[in-house]
Amino acid sequence: MHIFYTPELSGNTYILNESESKHCVRVLRLEQGDEITLVDGRGGFFTAEISDPNPKRCAVNVIKAELNFGFRNFQVHLAIAPTKNIERIEWFLEKATEIGVNRITPLLCRHSERKEIKHERLEKVMVSAMKQSLKAYLPQLDELTRFSDLLAQPFDGQRFIAHCDDQHRDLLKNLVVPNQKYLILIGPEGDFSAEEIELAIKAGFKPVSLGDSRLRTETAGVVACHTFNLLNDI
Numbered sequence: 001m002h003i004f005y006t007p008e009l010s011g012n013t014y015i016l017n018e019s020e021s022k023h024c025v026r027v028l029r030l031e032q033g034d035e036i037t038l039v040d041g042r043g044g045f046f047t048a049e050i051s052d053p054n055p056k057r058c059a060v061n062v063i064k065a066e067l068n069f070g071f072r073n074f075q076v077h078l079a080i081a082p083t084k085n086i087e088r089i090e091w092f093l094e095k096a097t098e099i100g101v102n103r104i105t106p107l108l109c110r111h112s113e114r115k116e117i118k119h120e121r122l123e124k125v126m127v128s129a130m131k132q133s134l135k136a137y138l139p140q141l142d143e144l145t146r147f148s149d150l151l152a153q154p155f156d157g158q159r160f161i162a163h164c165d166d167q168h169r170d171l172l173k174n175l176v177v178p179n180q181k182y183l184i185l186i187g188p189e190g191d192f193s194a195e196e197i198e199l200a201i202k203a204g205f206k207p208v209s210l211g212d213s214r215l216r217t218e219t220a221g222v223v224a225c226h227t228f229n230l231l232n233d234i
Contacts, residue, residue: 002028003131006038007138009046012062014038021058024050036060039131041138045069069136072100074232075157075181079105079150080221081188084113090125092218096225097129097139105142105150111190117144147196150185151203157181161205162220164191172208172224176231184208184228186221 004020016024024030032053038046038060045066052059078101082089089106096104106117123141130138157180160172176182185192185200192200201207210223 001037001134002030003037003039003134005041005127005131005138006046007041009038009040009044009062013051014048014060014062016058016060018056022055024058025053025055035063038062039069039136041127041130041136043068043071043136045136066136071137072232073179074228075102076100076225076228077103077105077155077181077183078186078221078225079107079145079183080186081107081109081112081217082114082117082144083189083217086114086117088216088218089114089117090122092221093122093125093141094129095222097126097135098133099222099225100135100229101139101225102137103140103142106144107147107150107185107187108144109147109188110193110196111188113188113190115144119143147192148199151199151205155181155183157183159203159205160184160208161192161197161200162186162208162210162224163197164214165194165197165207167197167207169207169209172210172227173231175206175208176228178232182228184224186217186224189217 004016006014030050030053032050034050036048038048046062047064048060048062051061108115126139126141158177162184210220
């Protein structure tokens with residue numbers, strides 16, 4: 001199955017962008033009449049037929065449409081501090097997209113080692129993971145957001161903060177109520193500061209543990225994502 005990302009698709013005809021056209025015609029050597037799959041990142045999953053295999057402007061006709069493909073009755077929002085090594089956060093974005101996540105907010109914390117991100121580059125990683133995992137929804141990727149600004153945003157659902165402080169924390173898996181909206185905060189390698197933890201708890205976030213092991217930031221993000229998905233797969 002050959003899958004192409006078509007975010008502007010709105011009718012029965014579409015022109016692939018130059019990059020996707022080149023991949024379709026020059027790399028995959030697809031021809032007129034061949035069928036391909038299109039995803040729009042908004043739940044649309046389409047079967048299309050190539051009408052003009054132009055390597056710069058490949059034209060296709062939609063012959064079958066499935067809307068809300070893979071829709072889930074719960075939502076996962078992860079706010080996570082980007083790692084100093086950008087490849088590790090790219091790995092996290094890839095795996096979280098494959099597992100299933102609705103929104104990711106790169107978080108700027110007191111102990112953050114990375115204070116800037118290249119949004120376009122990170123989104124490309126997520127697009128590739130969406131296509132690879134046969135999903136039709138592209139997770140929303142926010143710009144780098146200050147911790148305090150994230151706390152101030154309204155959220156109608158369960159809110160958690162995962163940290164390594166010695167205070168009592170219940171396991172995330174024991175607190176998740178199925179079929180809800182979830183927001184969890186994952187800190188940097190140096191963890192959240194004591195002040196940040198206190199502010200989050202005062203704002204209504206429940207402190208949680210992801211298990212006995214001390215996890216790297218990107219691993220903690222994947223574990224949290226998988227936990228939400230697993231507990232809703234019932």
